[in-house]
Amino acid sequence: MTSAESIRAVRASGAALCTFGAVVLAWQFVRYLTVFPASVAAAVVLELPLLLVGFAALRVLRPVRMPPVTWSAAALIWGGTAAAGCALLANRGLIGLWFKGAGVAFASGWSDALSAPLNEELLKVCGVVMIVLAAPQVINGPLDALIYGALAGLGFQVTENVVYGLNSIVLSGATNPGQAVLNSALVRVGTTGPGSHWTMTAVAGAGIGYLVERSRRGGPVLPAIACLLLAMSMHLLFDAPKVIIEIKVGVNFVIVIALYLLLRHAFLERAHELLGAWTGAGLIGQSEARSVLSRRRRRTELARAASPTGRYWLQRRQRQIMAAIEREAA
């Protein structure tokens, strides 16, 4: 089998798993659509701002240039379909076991916290692995993988919010479905949103990035394991009973921001070193070295191009340099 064929096999499998997850979700909630059509529409529409703003904001977080929109969308879709659909079945099985084995009193408080971290973190982070396999040039290290992990987590979070919105109709006795959906969305977007799935899968995703780095340059496997365990621990804290929600959200948010800033700092430091070395070797010019890491400066350089042809070649060269930096500095 050639490399191209193996990549096609991965992409087809990814599409099949996303379809499977979407079918599971549709099968579980299709009756809501017939009984509470307006509330289902509201549950979806209320998540659109989170989906769109989150998608844009997470992509902008990647230094130098945003990740490709196709693969960003693939990560988001994986989280919202393959991971969310499979998690629905996996959690039901494991939570049922907790209730049978540990008793209703214990499991009522702890079954979510002892099931979701294992099932959901593995299912979500599988999306980052799939992107590494399906698009070998896209994820070069932990920072790239953190962004894709966050996107997969965001997709999962949006689907879960819709599901919780629909469940809240039943939990409120269907006395006011619209209000139940609105209240659920306000809590899950406004209160818990900043520390929810996107933070956990960003951390787990960074671990996959360490594995990519290891495959290219060698190194220990420990950071990858540590990231996955940290993501599971964040999830356990998030689902644990009797912990104030503001603490859960705050801890997860601080962890992901700290990891992001560390990785970003290391990436940019290495990028500047590389640019210095390449300038010294005559591979790039001083003005290119000054502008290539900044979106604004690159645009300024392009605007100064004398002709459309000149702009085309300049843009092509900028992309080549950026791709080399992303590979080498990751």
Place this chain on the structure above:
Amino acid sequence: MATDFGQAAGMDQPPGAPTPRARLLWLLTVVTVMALLTAGWPLVNSAVSDNLPLAPGAALRIGPGGPESAVVRVGPGWSLRPAESNSARGYALRRGAVTASIAYVSLAERAQAPQLWDGLRAILRIRNPGLRLGSPRAITSRQGRAGLTGPLTSRGAAGAATIFVGPSGTFAIEMIGLVPRNQGGEAALAAVRTFVRSLVFPAAPR
């Protein structure tokens, strides 16, 4: 600058990219992990008995606790289905062929209580589409709380649904009992009615 930067740097392909064989092995690993979690846990769960016999007179507390909770006492012969139960949200019970469920419903406003019966009808269309909920009539629990009860019918079963609103007016308990037709109907329903009427709100004045 005429230099082809990508070529000069020799970085057109990422070093260490997986070989086709390694890529397929990783794909197999991902699919295996997903299959194990998605099918494995439900399979193991289905292999473990979902039946916990309850002692006659056993008390089941439902709700988040404190004044926002209720207690029911079951008669002889009932067992709990733990995988479908949760002390905060509700219980699933069984007594031979008779099935019963007790659900905690949280109300955002007291004014929503009158909508509970129609809400239950809508929920049943989702949870059990073949089941028809009839018109409600008054019922009084042994504690003296007023509630609503009404008949449930489907092609293969008959039973009753009952709703009691909690003393704070911000929560309610919904109970459903179903008996398969030709399974000793009236006697079986009497067992359901016994535990339905046993419902006690600890916060209610005695």
